[in-house]
Amino acid sequence: MIQHFITRKGRGTLSLFFAGWGMDFHPFSDYASGDADLMICYDYTDLGFGYGILEEYGKIKITAWSMGVWAAEQVLKGHENISEAIAINGTPLPADDLYGIPENIFLGTLENLSEASGKAADTVDRFRRRMCGDAGTFRTFMEKAPERDTGSLRDELASIWTKCRNEKERKDNEKPGGSRIWTGAVVCSKDRIFPAANQQRFWDEAATAYTLADGTHYCEDIMRTEISACR
Template sequence: MEIRWLKQTASPEAIVVFGGWAVGPEVFDHLAGDQDILFVSDYRDLAADLPDLSGYEKVSLLAWSFGVAAYGHWQRARADLFQRRIAVNGSLTPVDREAGIPPVVMQKTIETLSAASYQRFITRVFGAGQPEAVIDIAARQEELRAVAARGAAPDPGFDHVWISEKDKIFPAANLKRAWAGHRITSLAAPHMPFAGFSSWQELLA
């Protein structure tokens, strides 16, 4: 796991973001808010602990894409830090034909990962063409294999689930099955929906 502060200003409130696969924190740069922001990525292993957050009056969790299952696995062995948990376009069963990314798609992504296929992936994530991006192919293949090998994560108790109807990574129908019984809000957005939000508070609603 890679853990880094995106913003640290001694705010009384912090948000911990478990990000997605091979997409950096820049997708959150435009979001307004006074909260301190801690960003977690790289799920090849889940052994790392977060920094001490006990000084905050409130700590919220936002998990996106593969960050949803990664957080579920990570939290299982640790004391609960969060007053609110939000899931965005991800599943506790990340590789699943009915409730996640179909296994055949995951396997093909691993086997054929290249600079060109990653660029196509990023285009699907954003729903539009993106500037050329750089990827560490071996590391990201290792991460995908680790995600698949962990399997289903326990439900840590998400308070709200955002699901994008135009998601080309996690099929929206699969996510709706995965989160049946939870509070769900649908978005007319791609897998990366954050451009449709202006503040962290909107996402944590």
């Protein structure tokens, strides 16, 4: 996992943002975090995390989007000093027919990213268009698109899939209940990546309050609002 500071001024509060699959810091480089330092986490090919940085802060707010919801829970479950944790358009069960992305769709995306398929670039383009929901949002996103090649995206998604399958086989993380870090969630009704109904089912069964918003999977205004609300 890569941890990248957007702002670091030695403040006592950290806004810690976990981005989605296939991201880097570029789409979020102009985000602001109020009176807090802002760090973005991305690339979940491995889940190595530098916990020492967190010791510098007395208060930490987590905002996680898409696949970042799963990643944040993987590395921060049980961590102290988390004052708030908001999940946006994702769940801790990202490859799941009931609570996340249906497994056949997840696997289909992964297979189409293989070099042998010859479809990798088109697959990324289609994913981003579905993620954005409309042509205007897609154009805006592409103006500051992640600078990663399709091979790295394939490796990341394959790693996430393997970890999720291993969790299911061990039955470590198969139900919404149990110890979770989330204090709230936002579900966008027009999400074409994580079905809104699956997200709602997860948060209902996890007894976690959520807001149903009129938006798409890539919901820049909502992400900016949650990140900037850190004080």
